[in-house]
Amino acid sequence: MIRVxxxxxxxxxxxxxAALLDLEPDIEVVAQAPDGHAAVTAALAHxxxxxxxxxxxxxxxxLAVAAELARVLPSCAVVILTGRGRPAQVPRALAAGARGFLPKGSPGGALADVIRRVHAGGRYVDPALAADALSLPECPLSPRELDVLRHADPDVPVSMVARRLHLSPGTVRNHLTAIVTKLGVHNRAEAxxxxxDHGWL
Known part of the structure; x- marks a missing residue:
């Protein structure tokens, strides 16, 4: 019996x-959780x-649950369900330790099949998302530019970004200008x- x-x-x-999976003869839902913290707690308990x-x-x-379970309960395979799958999420999910990635709109029996596959040691990624993920563009930004962009949400002043990264405001502005130019966008919000969207952050 596969415990889920x-x-x-x-x-x-x-x-x-849960009701659908309970119809499967070899799958038993042993716990349910309404959020990520509860999921990790329930996984350790059950x-x-x-x-x-x-x-x-x-x-x-x-993604955070997958990474945490890979650390604290590596015997538990993780399948990620997504309502609106974006190709950029696939490599991030696999890097976090997930063994399956499936849109919620998949056919009814697909989840049970994926559960069986990952339990047997395999992997599964929705074929359409996997194909799109392979065609994602490479990131044109340097590691430092990505670091600046990671801290540069549109409502955060340049001076605060500079303090967080131990850079001068002028250096941050120069990086932001280079980022906007490289990405072909109009401002840092679009960047x-x-x-x-491309999974670079």
């Missing part, structure tokens, strides 16, 4: 998925074989959005 933990902040979805976690959850998101 379900973590999703939307109770209706979590309960519905020691499931597979944790199925929503990508977007409060407290800890699915941050583009970098996040």
């Amino acid at each position: 933990l379900l973590a999703d902040d939307e109770e209706l979805i979590r309960v519905a998925v 020691r499931p074989d597979v944790a199925v976690v929503d990508l977007q959850m409060p407290a800890l998101d699915g 941050v959005a583009r970098a996040r």
Whole structure:
């Protein structure tokens, strides 16, 4: 019997998925969690074989849960479910330790099949997302420029970014100008959005 933990902040979805999985003869849902912290706590308490976690959850998101479970409970394989899968999330999920990545709009039996596959030591990534992930552009920004952009949300003053990174405000402005130019955008808000969409941040 494959013991499964379900973590999703939307109770209706979590309960519905649990009911579907309970119909499978070889899968047992042993715990449910409404957020990321609760997912890690429940995993340590119930020691499931597979944790199925929503990508977007409060407290800890699915990527953080995958990374934490890889650290504290490496015997538990993680499958990430996402309502709106973006190709850039795939390499980040795999790097965090997830063994499966599946959109919530997948056919009904797909999740059970993925659970069986990762429990047996395999991996699964939705083929369409995997193909799109392979065609993602490489990041044109230097590590320092990425560091500046990571701290440069549009509502954060340049002086504060400079203090956080121990740089002069002029140096931060120069980096931001180079970032905007390299990414072909109009301002740092667009630069941050583009970098996040491509999974560079």
